[in-house]
Amino acid sequence: MSDTTKQTAAAVAPEQTSSSEEREVLLKVEGLKKHFPIKKGILQRQVAAVKAVDGIDFEVRKGETLGVVGESGCGKSTMGRVITRLQDPTGGSIHFEGQDITRLNSAGMRPLRRDIQMIFQDPYGSLNPRHTIGSIVSAPFRLQGVEPEGGVKKEVQRLLELVGLSPEHFNRYPHEFSGGQRQRIGIARALALKPKLVVADEPVSALDVSIQAQVVNLMDDLQTELGLTYVIIAHDLSVVRHVSDRVAVMYLGKIVELADSTKLYESPMHPYTKALMSAVPVPDPKRRGTKSERILLKGDVPSPISPPSGCRFHTRCWKATEICRTTEPQLIELRPGQQVACHHPENFADQAPQDTVLLSAAKEAVELVGEAVLEKSAETVAAAEAEEAAAEAPVADAEAPVASEGTPDETPEAESGDQESTPK
Amino acid sequence: MTDLSKTGAAVGEPVNAPSDAPNAFLEVRDLKVHFPTDDGLVKSVDGLSFSLEKGKTLSIVGESGSGKSVTSLAIMGLHRLGPRGKNVQMSGEIWLDGQELVNASPDDVRKLRGQQMSMIFQDPLSAMHPYYKIGDQIVEAYRVHHDVSKKVARKRAIEMLDRVGIPEPAKRVDGYPHEFSGGMRQRAMIAMALVNNPELLIADEPTTALDVTVQAQILDLIRDLQKEFGSAVVLITHDLGVVAEIADDVLVMYGGRCVERGPVDEIFETPQHPYTWGLLGSMPRIDRETSDRLIPVKGQPPSLINVPSGCAFHPRCPYADIPKGDVTRTVRPELELVPGGHWSACHLPAADRTRIWTEEIAPKL
Numbered sequence: 001m002s003d004t005t006k007q008t009a010a011a012v013a014p015e016q017t018s019s020s021e022e023r024e025v026l027l028k029v030e031g032l033k034k035h036f037p038i039k040k041g042i043l044q045r046q047v048a049a050v051k052a053v054d055g056i057d058f059e060v061r062k063g064e065t066l067g068v069v070g071e072s073g074c075g076k077s078t079m080g081r082v083i084t085r086l087q088d089p090t091g092g093s094i095h096f097e098g099q100d101i102t103r104l105n106s107a108g109m110r111p112l113r114r115d116i117q118m119i120f121q122d123p124y125g126s127l128n129p130r131h132t133i134g135s136i137v138s139a140p141f142r143l144q145g146v147e148p149e150g151g152v153k154k155e156v157q158r159l160l161e162l163v164g165l166s167p168e169h170f171n172r173y174p175h176e177f178s179g180g181q182r183q184r185i186g187i188a189r190a191l192a193l194k195p196k197l198v199v200a201d202e203p204v205s206a207l208d209v210s211i212q213a214q215v216v217n218l219m220d221d222l223q224t225e226l227g228l229t230y231v232i233i234a235h236d237l238s239v240v241r242h243v244s245d246r247v248a249v250m251y252l253g254k255i256v257e258l259a260d261s262t263k264l265y266e267s268p269m270h271p272y273t274k275a276l277m278s279a280v281p282v283p284d285p286k287r288r289g290t291k292s293e294r295i296l297l298k299g300d301v302p303s304p305i306s307p308p309s310g311c312r313f314h315t316r317c318w319k320a321t322e323i324c325r326t327t328e329p330q331l332i333e334l335r336p337g338q339q340v341a342c343h344h345p346e347n348f349a350d351q352a353p354q355d356t357v358l359l360s361a362a363k364e365a366v367e368l369v370g371e372a373v374l375e376k377s378a379e380t381v382a383a384a385e386a387e388e389a390a391a392e393a394p395v396a397d398a399e400a401p402v403a404s405e406g407t408p409d410e411t412p413e414a415e416s417g418d419q420e421s422t423p424k
Numbered sequence: 425m426t427d428l429s430k431t432g433a434a435v436g437e438p439v440n441a442p443s444d445a446p447n448a449f450l451e452v453r454d455l456k457v458h459f460p461t462d463d464g465l466v467k468s469v470d471g472l473s474f475s476l477e478k479g480k481t482l483s484i485v486g487e488s489g490s491g492k493s494v495t496s497l498a499i500m501g502l503h504r505l506g507p508r509g510k511n512v513q514m515s516g517e518i519w520l521d522g523q524e525l526v527n528a529s530p531d532d533v534r535k536l537r538g539q540q541m542s543m544i545f546q547d548p549l550s551a552m553h554p555y556y557k558i559g560d561q562i563v564e565a566y567r568v569h570h571d572v573s574k575k576v577a578r579k580r581a582i583e584m585l586d587r588v589g590i591p592e593p594a595k596r597v598d599g600y601p602h603e604f605s606g607g608m609r610q611r612a613m614i615a616m617a618l619v620n621n622p623e624l625l626i627a628d629e630p631t632t633a634l635d636v637t638v639q640a641q642i643l644d645l646i647r648d649l650q651k652e653f654g655s656a657v658v659l660i661t662h663d664l665g666v667v668a669e670i671a672d673d674v675l676v677m678y679g680g681r682c683v684e685r686g687p688v689d690e691i692f693e694t695p696q697h698p699y700t701w702g703l704l705g706s707m708p709r710i711d712r713e714t715s716d717r718l719i720p721v722k723g724q725p726p727s728l729i730n731v732p733s734g735c736a737f738h739p740r741c742p743y744a745d746i747p748k749g750d751v752t753r754t755v756r757p758e759l760e761l762v763p764g765g766h767w768s769a770c771h772l773p774a775a776d777r778t779r780i781w782t783e784e785i786a787p788k789l
Binding site: 072275287 | 720
């Protein structure tokens with residue numbers, strides 16, 4: 001466990017830079033909000049708002065792939081549309097290459113459209129059926145008034161070859177292509193002007209597995225070849241793990257965890273991340289018996305019109321305590337390269353160890369948390385706390401006893417959770 | 425759990441001709457479903473045989489256009505409906521609990537549909553009528569097959585909604601489909617499908633449109649209900665993760681035919697068909713480190729109007745040149761029993777298959 005040393009280092013100096021952070025920041029998003037008003041009555045007064053994106057901060061660095069995952073309705077697609085300025089943000093700021101693009105009007109955005117492109121989910125809906133492939137892929141050149149070397153047609157044919165289509169497809173129409181081929185056309189169009197940032201919203205979810213793999217590999221190759229930066233929004237956690245350098249997990253308009261891909265998948269810290277990952281079916285029938293690893297969340301995501309107070313996940317979290325209901329956890333870097341917004345993170349020292357456990361409601365929301373999960377989580381938390389206490393002792397004497405006291409506190413919590421979990 | 429899958433009830437021998445009633449609960453023999461179109465004859469299903477026992481789950485996997493859904497609609501007898509129903513060319517036999525369905529009269533099939541066999545669709549929003557209350561739709565499904573009053577049927581509907589885990593069923597029974605979330609709608613549809621305690625449940629991509637967390641809930645629900653009612657389940661999906669989670673047996677379809685089938689452990693541990701390898705290789709896995717590239721199946725799925733000659737998979741198969749001569753291009757491979765005890769339709773010699781799988785494919789997965 002080389003993590004141990006890193007972890008202690010993080011406790012001392014959380015601002016320490018890791019290798020990926022040395023890269024230049026391409027896109028910086030701060031406190032981004034997008035609310036959709038709900039209007040009622042003759043006067044169309046605003047009665048409420050759907051808080052699709054409600055205050056998120058992140059950075060995208062040059063050459064990396066940031067994956068964004070979450071359940072439907074968590075605001076990940078809205079986030080994608082707002083950072084590409086297809087929709088106007090309600091609040092917060094977006095900086096692209098240091099330039100504030102939050103309030104730019106469409107004329108001001110136009111030169112930037114060259115650098116920020118989008119790939120859409122639906123390969124059927126995102127291509128105009130009345131235009132030929134040639135005219136679709138050459139549209140960016142026309143709109144931006146760019147005359148590529150050797151002429152537009154030649155460039156378009158080169159792009160078609162780049163994405164694995166034949167140059168002869170120039171005069172064909174979208175309906176003549178299969179889903180995978182259409183997605184390639186969408187990619188060719190997005191790459192036409194050599195963008196710096198490509199935002200892909202569910203680029204492969206409409207495709208068959210075998211075709212999905214072709215497109216994933218293609219995007220991978222293009223990134224190496226052209227030095228692209230991707231923001232890939234997807235609900236499939238396996239795909240996101242495969243393509244991403246860093247992953248942001250969203251829940252109800254907030255980022256709950258933002259971490260390096262390997263760290264996130266190997267030791268998730270937010271309970272929601274953990275639940276989400278445990279729900280992914282693993283293609284290995286031998287692991288079917290190991291149901292105790294599964295955390296089954298009951299019910300649906302609460303409404304983004306009136307999200308729960310405090311931590312938004314507390315209504316479905318098996319670790320929820322009083323503080324979760326009252327205080328919203330901030331997204332803090334607990335380990336280098338792993339930011340989490342949680343009072344009681346997994347695989348780490350409890351941030352509010354002595355808090356009263358929230359009874360009934362939250363516990364009922366989780367149908368099944370395997371005993372193994374709880375035991376393991378209690379163990380890792382205790383271990384992490386002990387380590388942290390040891391590391392912090394010389395630095396801050398006052399904090400050490402608090403952390404070590406947290407250990408016995410953890411046990412009753414785990415036990416009460418055990419009673420709720422009904423073995424099936 | 426494991427001994428259930430070992431007995432492998434769905435993996436009977438491929439049956440060719442005899443037409444006496446079989447022992448299995450559901451038996452499909454040499455099923456062909458062809459659709460004449462202006463462009464030619466679309467051979468969606470072209471000679472498919474399998475059988476399934478009560479209490480077992482068979483998963484049918486394959487790409488879009490491989491004939492999975494057409495198979496399920498054929499079992500339900502849904503192709504005969506609609507204005508174009510008369511054009512469909514169906515042959516072969518489908519036996520459900522001793523009754524033959526392909527040549528049965530539409531009225532007989534209608535009596536079975538919903539009662540003895542029922543279906544869950546991928547998209548509950550389009551499978552339910554937007555204009556009628558959820559409860560009324562379930563009541564209708566129940567009253568078609570049971571001579572009971574509306575009041576009794578409504579009680580039954582509430583009971584079913586409760587059983588599939590919809591909170592406040594007595595209140596939600598009067599809700600409309602659009603008032604339900606995706607997962608809840610899928611539950612309501614399962615309630616509707618199960619209201620008559622069918623012995624055969626066909627689920628066509630039941631979780632494809634759902635989030636993983638909801639998917640896990642629905643799969644658990646299907647599994648529990650199967651245990652409770654002892655029904656046979658045919659689960660159609662393209663997600664091998666779901667297959668590994670829930671199936672006893674697996675049938676892999678390609679170009680309207682079965683290319684491999686057997687118990688789930690076998691298919692995942694010693695798959696014998698290059699297409700199955702392709703499916704396993706194209707899948708990003710959440711439980712593995714990401715370093716390697718995916719190994720996609722090259723090319724596109726075949727057109728069902730011009731299915732490639734010989735082995736339908738040969739244009740996409742990286743190993744098509746290994747068998748001597750042009751047997752892969754001219755002769756259609758039949759299902760053969762392979763070492764390990766499942767069925768595979770491939771011209772590759774068994775020794776080569778084992779070598780390629782153990783040396784080339786398995787280490788990369």
